[in-house]
Amino acid sequence: MADPFLTVASRLAPAYSAVAGGPSDPVVRPSDRADAQSNGALPLAKALGRQPREVAEQVLAAAGDLSDILASTEVAGPGFINLVFADRFVAAGLSSLATDARLGVAPAPDPRTVTVDYSAPNVAKEMHVGHLRSTVIGDAIVRMLAFVGHRVVRENHVGDWGTPFGMLIEHLVDLGEKEAAHELGVGDLDGFYKEARRKFDSDETFATRARNRVVMLQQGDTETLRLWRTLVAESTSYFNKVYRQLDVLLTDEDLAGESKYNDLLAPVVERLRGAGLLVESDGAEVVFPAGFTNRDNEPLPLIIRKGDGGYNYATTDLACVIDRVENVGATSMLYVVGAPQAQHLEMVESVSRSAGWLAEGTEFVHVAFGSVLGSDRKMLKSRSGESVKLSALLDEAVERAASAIAEKNPAMPADERAQVARMVGIGAVKYADLSSDRIKDYVFDWDRMLSFEGNTAPYLQYAHARICSIFRRAGLERETVRAARPVLGDPRERALALMLMRFDGAVREALDGYHPHRLCTYLWDLASAFTSFYENCPVLRAEDDVVRASRLLLCDTTARVLAQGLGLLGIGAPEQM
RNA sequence: GCUCACGUAGCUCAGCGGAUAGAGCACUUGCCUCCGGAGCAAGGGGUCGCAGGUUCAAGUCCUGCCGUGAGCGCCA
Numbered sequence: 062m063a064d065p066f067l068t069v070a071s072r073l074a075p076a077y078s079a080v081a082g083g084p085s086d087p088v089v090r091p092s093d094r095a096d097a098q099s100n101g102a103l104p105l106a107k108a109l110g111r112q113p114r115e116v117a118e119q120v121l122a123a124a125g126d127l128s129d130i131l132a133s134t135e136v137a138g139p140g141f142i143n144l145v146f147a148d149r150f151v152a153a154g155l156s157s158l159a160t161d162a163r164l165g166v167a168p169a170p171d172p173r174t175v176t177v178d179y180s181a182p183n184v185a186k187e188m189h190v191g192h193l194r195s196t197v198i199g200d201a202i203v204r205m206l207a208f209v210g211h212r213v214v215r216e217n218h219v220g221d222w223g224t225p226f227g228m229l230i231e232h233l234v235d236l237g238e239k240e241a242a243h244e245l246g247v248g249d250l251d252g253f254y255k256e257a258r259r260k261f262d263s264d265e266t267f268a269t270r271a272r273n274r275v276v277m278l279q280q281g282d283t284e285t286l287r288l289w290r291t292l293v294a295e296s297t298s299y300f301n302k303v304y305r306q307l308d309v310l311l312t313d314e315d316l317a318g319e320s321k322y323n324d325l326l327a328p329v330v331e332r333l334r335g336a337g338l339l340v341e342s343d344g345a346e347v348v349f350p351a352g353f354t355n356r357d358n359e360p361l362p363l364i365i366r367k368g369d370g371g372y373n374y375a376t377t378d379l380a381c382v383i384d385r386v387e388n389v390g391a392t393s394m395l396y397v398v399g400a401p402q403a404q405h406l407e408m409v410e411s412v413s414r415s416a417g418w419l420a421e422g423t424e425f426v427h428v429a430f431g432s433v434l435g436s437d438r439k440m441l442k443s444r445s446g447e448s449v450k451l452s453a454l455l456d457e458a459v460e461r462a463a464s465a466i467a468e469k470n471p472a473m474p475a476d477e478r479a480q481v482a483r484m485v486g487i488g489a490v491k492y493a494d495l496s497s498d499r500i501k502d503y504v505f506d507w508d509r510m511l512s513f514e515g516n517t518a519p520y521l522q523y524a525h526a527r528i529c530s531i532f533r534r535a536g537l538e539r540e541t542v543r544a545a546r547p548v549l550g551d552p553r554e555r556a557l558a559l560m561l562m563r564f565d566g567a568v569r570e571a572l573d574g575y576h577p578h579r580l581c582t583y584l585w586d587l588a589s590a591f592t593s594f595y596e597n598c599p600v601l602r603a604e605d606d607v608v609r610a611s612r613l614l615l616c617d618t619t620a621r622v623l624a625q626g627l628g629l630l631g632i633g634a635p636e637q638m
Numbered sequence: 639g640c641u642c643a644c645g646u647a648g649c650u651c652a653g654c655g656g657a658u659a660g661a662g663c664a665c666u667u668g669c670c671u672c673c674g675g676a677g678c679a680a681g682g683g684g685u686c687g688c689a690g691g692u693u694c695a696a697g698u699c700c701u702g703c704c705g706u707g708a709g710c711g712c713c714a
Contacts, residue, residue, distance in 0.1 A: 183714080220714065319714085345712050356710055358640065367712045374714045401708055403642060431643080432708080440707080469676060497651060501644065502707075509650070513676050515662035516651080523676050531673050570654075582652060585661085596669095596678040616673095638676085 076123035080116060152547045155558045159543045159618050164625055165565045168210040173424075176214045176385045177203050179397035180304075180311060183220035184296040184318075185229050187251040188303055188451040190433040190505055191399065197491045198430055198499055199397035200309040200631045201577040205568060208629055214389050217311055218381070219300070221293050221318035223374075225257075227275035230288045231267060232257035238291060245295035248302070248452055279323075279371075293318070306455050308487055309631055317381075325380035326372045330365055332383075336416045344368035350411035353404070363408045375409065382413045386423065393424035395575065400429040400500065428575045431502035438504065449505070455487060461511045462486030462519075466638060473637065484633035485519055486511070491632055492518035496581035516585045518632050521623055524588040527595065528620040529636040531613075535601055539617050545610035553594040557615055560590045564622050568629070577630060584626045591619045 158165045179199025182188045199215075207213045232253065233241045244253050260267045277285040297316065304311045330346065333339045338348045340362070347362035355361045363375045385391040396406055410425045419425060432440050463482035466473060473481070493510040494503065496517075513519035532539055549555045567583030570576070600616060603609035624634040 223714070225713090343711070347711075354640065354710085356640065362711060364712050369712080371712085373712065375712095377714090399708095400643065402714095404709055405714095407642095429643085434707095438706090465676075470674085501651090504650080506650085509663080512663080517662090517676090519676060520662095523674085527674055527677090534673060574654075576654085578652085579654085582661095585652090589661085592677060593679090595673080599673070601673050637674095 076120045076125075079123045080119050151549060151555060151558045151562070154562045155547045155549075155614070155618065158561060158564075159545075159614055164618075164622055165562065166209065166568050167565055172210050172212065173392045174212045174214065174390050175206055175393040175395060176216050176389055176391045177206070177395045177397065178216045178218050178317075178381075179203075179395075180309075181218045181220065181398075182296075182300055184226075184293050185245065185250055185257075186220070186254050187248075188300065190449055190451065190454065193307075193451055193454075193490070194430045194433065194494055194499075194503070195397050195399070196304075196307060196309055196311070197494050197631065198428065198577060199395075200307075200311070201491075201495055201580075201629065202395065202397065202428065202572075202575050203310060204629045204631060205572050205577070205580070209568065209572065211393075214385075214391070215311060215315040216317040216385075217315045219297070219316060219318040221296075222320040222323065222377075224275055224371075226278055226289060226292070227271035227273070228257045228261040228267070229254070229292055230274050230278070230285060231270045232260060233288055233292060235260075235267075238288075242291065242295050245292070245299060248299050248450075250296065250299065251450070293320075303452050303455070306452065306487070307491075307631075308483075308633070319374075319377050322377050322380040322384065325384060326376050329376055329379045329383065333365060333379075333412075333416060338412065338415055339365065348412050348415075350408050350415065352411075353408055361408075363412055375405070378406075378409045379413060382409065382418055382425075386418055386420075392420075392422065393426070395424075395426050395428050397428045397430070400431055403427060403429055426575065428499070430499040434502050434504045436504065436506065438502075455490065457507075458486035458490045458511060459483055460486070462489065465513060465519075470638065477637070481635045481638050484635050485513075485522060485638060488518035488522060488627070488632040489513065491630065492521075492581065495577045495630055496585075498576065498578050516581070518627070519638075521584050521588045521627060522632075522634055522638055524591050524595075525620050525623045525627075525634045526636060526638045528591075528616045528623075531600055531616055535613075537613070539620070542610065542613040542617050545614040546607070547614060548607055548611045550608070551594075551598050553590070553597050554612070554615060557587075557590045557594045557619065560587045561615075561618050561622055564626065567626075580626060580629060584623065584630075587619065587622060587626070591623075 154165075177199055179202075180192060180196040182192050203213050203215055236244070241253070244250075261271055262268075274285060278289060297313065301311075301313070330339065333348060339346055340349060341347075342349075342362055345362075345364050345368045346366040347364050349360045349362050353361040364373055365376050365379070367373055382394070385394055396402075398406065406427045410419070413419050413425070434440060459482050462485040463478060466478050466482055466485065470478075489511055497503070513523075547558065549558055563583065564587075567580050570583075571578075571580035594615065598612060600609065600612040603612055620634075627634045
């Protein structure tokens with residue numbers, strides 16, 4: 062039976078040429094946004110400067126009666142035009158994709174130096190679900206940027222400086238360093254912080270000591286700095302445990318805490334003064350960026366130096382901008398920070414631009430994300446005590462995954478199960494966070510997060526594991542099938558091949574505006590296309606060797622794209638689960 | 639009060655100016671002598687918050703309103 066798509070293609074080619082007034086190839090590359098199923102007349106209409114609908118109708122009229130073909134395809138209407146043209150390229154495209162180590166993803170034409178500011182937990186404070194979002198989204202963006210060839214500088218702007226450290230250090234002294242180190246080391250950061258806070262609020266003697274200690278810290282007192290380093294070291298080693306548990310890229314090399322910028326704060330003030338931006342207001346030194354007003358409709362300042370002479374986080378953020386531009390060489394700065402910080406970051410950008418610190422083309426992007434909500438749809442706040450400890454959450458995810466695996470695959474040895482459970486459990490949590498648009502609020506829901514159905518990481522991982530299983534069963538090395546010639550007779554084979562070729566576009570779309578969920582959506586579509594293919598097109602028992610080889614090629618390429626795509630999200634792809 | 643974000647099926651969400659608005663969950667019905675059923679195939683379920691505007695074309699862009707949430711001078 063003749064391929065209906067090729068039949069339509071051959072019938073429409075002269076019609077297109079007639080309408081275009083000469084040879085015309087209106088094919089849109091399948092990786093384009095307007096993919097194979099969009100309106101094929103659109104590019105031609107744009108080229109001709111005419112109305113798409115009119116052009117489509119003209120093409121159809123020139124093609125004559127197509128009812129016989131339409132009856133034999135699942136598509137109808139003017140939009141199908143492009144589908145048939147794109148199909149000519151599918152086999153060739155799949156062949157080149159299969160032998161390409163980068164799976165068709167083109168390097169960025171304009172490699173930049175990008176700083177990514179993310180995670181940013183506070184020393185001596187527990188990491189909670191809010192840090193999960195920043196850490197996971199930032200990690201995915203870092204991996205995608207690096208994959209397409211940008212120079213990426215990870216910056217973990219930990220809260221390791223400022224007034225709370227007076228009370229934290231005094232509490233450390235009270236406890237004794239050993240005991241304090243133990244508490245922090247085992248991750249009882251909340252207990253430590255809360256106790257320090259309680260004493261600060263209730264004990265005037267302690268509060269006085271704490272305030273004195275802040276002064277000593279800022280003056281660089283040796284003993285105070287030593288105690289401070291103890292706090293920081295114990296906390297960061299705990300953060301590192303969580304990062305390893307989460308399987309993110311952050312290491313001590315990426316630490317760029319607030320303390321790092323301490324010596325740059327005074328120069329920030331001087332440079333702003335030199336630029337004529339600094340104004341005295343209510344005893345503080347401030348800058349008034351244009352267009353910001355407060356609740357009384359008066360100009361809203363960015364406070365650079367407080368009335369008591371101290372600096373605050375705006376000053377630190379400005380010092381960061383200078384450091385990133387002048388020392389790191391950033392041409393793009395990303396801030397993976399919650400949406401409530403939007404106005405603050407806008408003001409920081411505005412002041413930085415006014416001061417001339419940002420070159421014309423330098424990107425300053427707030428990669429904002431919504432709040433984590435409880436089941437009551439109210440914000441989950443750490444202060445209220447109802448927040449979930451991140452490390453406990455991750456442990457539970459892995460436990461749940463382990464019991465699911467034990468149930469579904471009892472033959473798997475316990476040690477391997479533990480390893481796979483990490484990939485599945487952590488992957489489920491990360492994917493749940495990454496798979497919806499980051500700007501929206503996020504309802505924290507154990508059941509949905511860990512139910513391994515629908516658009517979840519385990520579904521994608523399962524598709525990958527099934528492919529690995531086929532190769533195990535056949536006793537075939539994956540690399541050996543990549544030279545096969547694709548034959549795409551079944552619509553499910555064609556759909557899968559088209560989907561594979563869109564990987565490049567999916568990565569680009571995810572990076573355009575920094576939306577990891579677009580990659581998730583693509584991977585879900587790909588896995589769906591695969592399982593549909595898998596259920597309907599026998600691979601090892603294909604009707605002949607040519608089809609079998611082609612289907613093995615499809616399987617291998619699918620597995621590679623899934624593993625690579627999940628990898629860009631920071632999620633593992635086990636071979637069995 | 640001002641500013642920002644969000645509002646799409648019972649629930650959770652895609653849809654970045656282009657076909658008759660799509661998925662998952664839940665619900666209904668088929669499919670395990672068959673490469674892994676964590677699956678597949680099919681069905682019911684919609685005033686895209688409301689009203690204007692721009693456009694050949696609006697869930698998508700603009701304006702106003704309604705609802706929800708957040709932010710708004712010395713915390714970070």
